Amino acid sequence: MHEVSIAESLIALIRRHMPTNGKLIRATVRIGPMHGVVSEAMGMAWNIASSEAGWPAAQLNIITPPWRLRCVSCGRCWAPATVDEHCVCGFTKADIMGGDEFQLDSIEVDCPVKHSKRRSTAGVRARGRTLKKGVNHEHQSSNC
Amino acid sequence: MSTKVPIVENVLKLNDEMAIQNQRLFQQTGVFVVDLIGAPGAGKTALLELTLRQLKGVLDIGVIVGDPATCRDGDRLAKHSEHIVQVNTGSGCHLDANQIRHAMNKLKLADLDLLIIENVGNLICPVSFNLGQNCKVGMFSVSEGDDKAAKHPNLVVSADALILNKIDLLPYIPFDLECFRQDVAHLNRTAPLLEISVARNQAKAWLDWLTENAKRPEHLTKSN
Ligand SMILES: Nc1nc2c(ncn2[C@@H]2O[C@H](COP(=O)(O)OP(=O)(O)O)[C@@H](O)[C@H]2O)c(=O)[nH]1
Ligand SMILES: [Mg+2]
Ligand SMILES: [Zn+2]
Numbered sequence: 001m002h003e004v005s006i007a008e009s010l011i012a013l014i015r016r017h018m019p020t021n022g023k024l025i026r027a028t029v030r031i032g033p034m035h036g037v038v039s040e041a042m043g044m045a046w047n048i049a050s051s052e053a054g055w056p057a058a059q060l061n062i063i064t065p066p067w068r069l070r071c072v073s074c075g076r077c078w079a080p081a082t083v084d085e086h087c088v089c090g091f092t093k094a095d096i097m098g099g100d101e102f103q104l105d106s107i108e109v110d111c112p113v114k115h116s117k118r119r120s121t122a123g124v125r126a127r128g129r130t131l132k133k134g135v136n137h138e139h140q141s142s143n144c
Numbered sequence: 145m146s147t148k149v150p151i152v153e154n155v156l157k158l159n160d161e162m163a164i165q166n167q168r169l170f171q172q173t174g175v176f177v178v179d180l181i182g183a184p185g186a187g188k189t190a191l192l193e194l195t196l197r198q199l200k201g202v203l204d205i206g207v208i209v210g211d212p213a214t215c216r217d218g219d220r221l222a223k224h225s226e227h228i229v230q231v232n233t234g235s236g237c238h239l240d241a242n243q244i245r246h247a248m249n250k251l252k253l254a255d256l257d258l259l260i261i262e263n264v265g266n267l268i269c270p271v272s273f274n275l276g277q278n279c280k281v282g283m284f285s286v287s288e289g290d291d292k293a294a295k296h297p298n299l300v301v302s303a304d305a306l307i308l309n310k311i312d313l314l315p316y317i318p319f320d321l322e323c324f325r326q327d328v329a330h331l332n333r334t335a336p337l338l339e340i341s342v343a344r345n346q347a348k349a350w351l352d353w354l355t356e357n358a359k360r361p362e363h364l365t366k367s368n
Contacts, residue, residue, distance in 0.1 A: 002237055002269035009156050017151055025146055029155060034298045036268040072333070084294040084327060092330050096301060102272065104157075106150045 003037060007045035011053045014107055022111040024055040030063045032099040033083075039064075063105070068098030159273055162241035166248065166276025173253040175206075176358040177261065179275055181299055182283030183292070184265030187309040189217045190342045191283070191350070192260060196224035198351055203358055204255055208247045209262040210239040217262065227251055238270040239263050258358045267296040279304035279357065286310040290320045294327040303335050305353055312341040 014027055031037050039062055046060040066079045073091035083099065086092050154160055170177050182188050192207055199205060206227030209217045218230030229247045231239060239261065251259070261277065263270040271280070282303035284292050287310055293300050300306065306328055314321065328337050338349040 002272065005236070005238070005240065005269075005273075006155060009158055012158050013153060013155070017149055031155070034301070035272055036296075036298060083297045084330060086330070092326055093333055094330060096297075096331070100298070100301070102155050104151050104153050104155055106148055106152075108146055108148045110146045 003041040003045040004049075006037065007042065007049040010046075010104060011049045013104055015053070017107060019109060019111045022109040024050070024053075024058040024107060025110050026059040026061055026108040028061040028063065028105040028107070030065060030101045030103050030105050032065050032101040033067060034096075034100040035102055037062075065098055065101050068096070069094040070097050156272060156274075159241050162245060163274035163276040166241055166244055168276075169248065169253070170259070170276055170278075173256075175253050175256045175259050177259045177275075177277040177279075178354070179261045179263060179270070179277040179280045180283060181263045181267070181270045181280060181303075182265065182285070182307075183267050183288055186265070186283045186285040186288065187342050188262045188265070188283055189220055191307070191309065191340075191347065192221055192262060193224060194342050194345065194347055195260070195351065195354070196221065198347075199355065200224075202355060203257040205258045205260065206251050206253075206256045207260050207262060208239075208244065208251075210243070210264045212236070212264065227256060233264055237264055237266045237268075238273050239275060240273045241275050244275045258354070267292070267299050271298045271302050281305045281307060283307040283309060284324075286313045286317055286319050290324045291327075293324055293331070297331055300328055300331040300335075303332065304357075305335050306332070306337050307350060308337060308339045309342055311339050311346075312344045 010027065010029065014024060018024065042062060043060065050056065050058040050060070067083050068077060068079050069083070069085070070077045071087035071089060071091055072093040072095060074087060074089045076087055076089065077097060083096070087094060180188055189209070196205055204227070205225060207221050207225065208229045208231060209221060210231045210233055211217055212233055212235070214232070215230045218228055221228045229250045231243055231247050233239065233243070244261065253259070261275060280303050282299040284307065286308065293306070308324065325337060336353060338353060340347040340350050
């Protein structure tokens with residue numbers, strides 16, 4: 001259950017970026033399958049941690065990028081179903097090119113005063129299905 | 145009006161910042177730090193008992209040992225060294241940089257060449273939390289089954305060395321050693337796989353690797 005620690009860390013990190021009197025609407029994180037984070041557990045931990053932080057309505061959008069491997073022998077890049085998959089060329093060694101992501105991508109904030117710099121309209125829009133109240137989960141398709 | 149603020153920072157940035165502070169203190173006092181990660185029962189404490197015994201007079205070694213509850217491991221290790229700190233994490237499934245900061249304050253770091261952190265028995269959670277270590281060592285054992293490296297890629301990928309303990313059990317337990325070796329090599333081409341049996345007192349590969357790297361830490365580049 002490291003989801004609890006992760007949610008608490010996330011809240012502390014978000015606080016650093018919150019404008020004064022801002023209210024958190026949504027946080028988007030990108031966590032690859034490498035980190036063994038269970039979205040349901042993460043959702044529960046987030047609901048508790050965000051409520052304690054005073055943002056009970058804040059949503060967590062989890063983007064799960066796929067595994068991506070590159071064959072050490074032939075250089076082929078592919079998205080394996082599981083990370084232990086070998087290359088079609090038969091070679092058994094690969095470099096991990098994706099699936100190890102572990103970052104806070106962005107936050108969406110409701111604020112009376114406009115947030116200073118760092119404004120952006122670009123970014124990933126959540127399309128994922130809603131797993132539970134306040135948590136969005138999205139599996140990304142791959143390209144190597 | 146709502147505003148989107150792009151950030152792009154590591155989820156555990158706060159822990160990482162504390163880990164960097166720990167690392168500075170370790171560097172200043174010249175102590176080499178190993179984060180030992182493995183499942184409960186893999187033989188981590190047994191390996192450390194052996195290590196403290198065998199390297200007595202070669203390296204001055206301290207241990208920080210994390211368990212959800214009890215001081216049993218700390219007591220076992222205290223028979224071999226005065227530099228032992230037990231941390232109880234309660235429901236926590238891993239050690240974090242802040243806990244290490246508190247624990248290391250109880251040690252005379254300047255007296256140590258090597259500090260080994262026995263992390264809480266768990267193959268997933270401890271991997272994501274940097275502690276300020278020079279290297280991470282992932283420990284598996286034969287009785288856990290030959291599929292455990294493939295099932296825990298984060299540990300295998302992040303490790304600077306991997307241990308397979310309890311090879312004395314190979315004749316008695318179905319365990320495809322070739323398959324295990326291949327899984328490890330598939331995910332991590334540089335980390336050596338150290339096959340040992342603590343019960344039989346056969347851990348030369350580990351002791352050699354440890355002393356070599358404690359003396360020349362610049363060889364390791366992966367952790368932190
Ligand atoms: N057969 C066998 N048993 C071992 C070996 N190493 C440790 N054990 C046993 O495994 C159990 C767990 O050991 P322990 O050091 O407490 O594991 P930890 O939870 O990883 O710290 C104990 O009963 C040890 O005696 C080994 O090389 N072979
Ligand atoms: Mg132990
Ligand atoms: Zn190939």
